[in-house]
Structures are given as structure tokens and as C-alpha cells.
Amino acid sequence: MDIETANALTTFTTRYCDAWQEKHGTWPQSAELYGVPSPCIISSLNESVIWQPKPNTGEQNVNAVERAMDLVVQSALHAFYTTQFAGDMTAHFNGVALTLLQTWSEDDLQRVQENLIGHLVTQKRLKLSPTLFIATLDSELDVISVCNLSGEVIKETIGTRNRDVLAPSLADFLTRLEPLL
Template identity: 85%
Template structure:
């Protein structure tokens, strides 16, 4: 596990949860995750769940992606998806609003890996260098990803060569995130 990434992610998550406590007086809430089992769930309300991050307890890697695509995934991506169970978190960096993706449960890790594989298959078919997404944007065509060759965090338009470097590393990117509720 990459300790620098794990620390940056848990520090951001703490700031995110603190912002919820300060502005809403509760733990983070999600309507999208209502009815989906997770160790993070504190309680369920009529149409949403309250959640708090929990330590990750499954195998700490995304090896299914490596096996399926016959490539070595950046260690930062392994750590990003296996540091904690948490709900997706909204944030901003450099004026860009995003939703930081997280692993909600052990079953969710399988879904995440299947989606990463699909993303990489598309890139391979289009002869694009491999990236692994970590966040979504309002535009369904744009995502925030980790370049699997350099480790840089980029904003990319799916299926194109349009890429903009946002940070030299995932740790740097996570450190610069600001919670956005």
C-alpha cells in the first residue's frame, strides 16, 4: 500500500466528513446509495443513507484489472480503491467540480474493476495510452484519471486524445481537493 496516497485520501475524507458535520450536523448522506449494502452505513432514512468511512477489509488490490488487461496498474490506483470503504464524495480542484469515486463495499470493488476494464478495453481499441478513472465530472464524456504510464492525474475526454494534466501525482491531487457539499 502506498502510504502517501492512503494518508492523502483519508485526510481528504476526514475534511469532507467534517464539512458535513459543520454544515448539516450529520455524517455524509447519499440518496444514490440508498438500499445498497455497505459497512459504511450508519442509518437509513426514507430515501437516503447516512454513512461514515470504514477501513477496507478485502484484498487490497485491483488485480482483476491487471489480469484482464495484461498490464501492471499504477500502485497509486490500487491504494486509491482499497484504502477505505466510503461513499462517493463531491469536491473541487482548480475550479473543477468533480465526484471522487470510492469503493462502497467488497461487492462494489468488483463492479469498479469491471468498469475500469471496460474503460481500458475502449482505450486499447482506440490506441490510446491507458488511464484509470478516479472521478467523474458533470459532463458524462469527461473523467479524472490516473495515467497508467506516468502516474499523473489528468482530466480526459473519454475516447479521445484530449487530456489535461491536473497534478503530477495522485497524492498531490488528493491533497489539493476541497470538499464541495
């Protein structure tokens, strides 16, 4: 596993949870995840869940993506998707608001891998180099991804060649993220 990426992710998650604690006096809450089982859930109330990150003690890889697409996924992406279970977290990167995607449970990790496979199939069909998404933006057409060839974090418009490099690595990107509450 890519320890640098895993450490950068857990450090950002700690900053996010600390900011939430400071602002709201509680662990993070999510209405979107209400009713969805997870080891992260502390309690449920009024159609939202209070959650805290938990280490993923299961498989530490996204090998299903590798097998389905016959490609080797960057080690940083294995670490990103399997270091922990957590709710999605909102953040800023150089003034751009985004939602950092996280896996919520073992079942969610399987769903995420299926979505990554679908994303890669579309790219292959369009003859685009492979990327794996890590965050969403307000625009439904744009996502933050990791280029599987270079390891760079990019902003891309889905289904096009429009790609802007944001950071040289996933660890660098995560280190520069600021929580947005």
C-alpha cells in the first residue's frame, strides 16, 4: 500500500473531523447516508447519521477494477479507496469546492469499484487514457481524478480530452485540501 497517500488521507480526515467538531460540537453528520449500514455510524437522528472514520480491516485493494479492465491501478488509488471507511467530505482545493469521495462500508467499496469499471469502460470506448475519479464538483460533467498513467491529480470533463493537472500526486493533493463545512 502507498503509505504516503494513506497518511495524507487520514491526516485530511482528521482535519475535517476536527473542523466539524469545532463548528458543530459533534462528529460529522450526513443526511445522504441515513439508513445505509456502515461501521462508521455512531448514531442516527432526525434522518441523518453521525459518523466517524474507521480503518478498513478488509481487503486493502481495488483488484476487481484491475481484473475487469486488465490494467494495473496506481498504488495511491488502492490506498485512497481502502485505507478507511468514512463519509464523503467537502473540501476546497485552490479555491475550488469539491466533495472527496470515500467508501462507507465493504458493500460500498464493491459499488465504487463497479462505478470505476464503468468509468474506465467509457474511457476505453472513447480512446481516452485511463483515470479513476476521487471527487465530484458542482458541475455534473467535471470530476477530480487520478491519471492512472502518470499518477497526477486532474480535473477532467467526463467523456472528453479536457484535463487540467491540479497536483503531481494524490498525496500532494490530499495534503493541500482544506475542509469546507
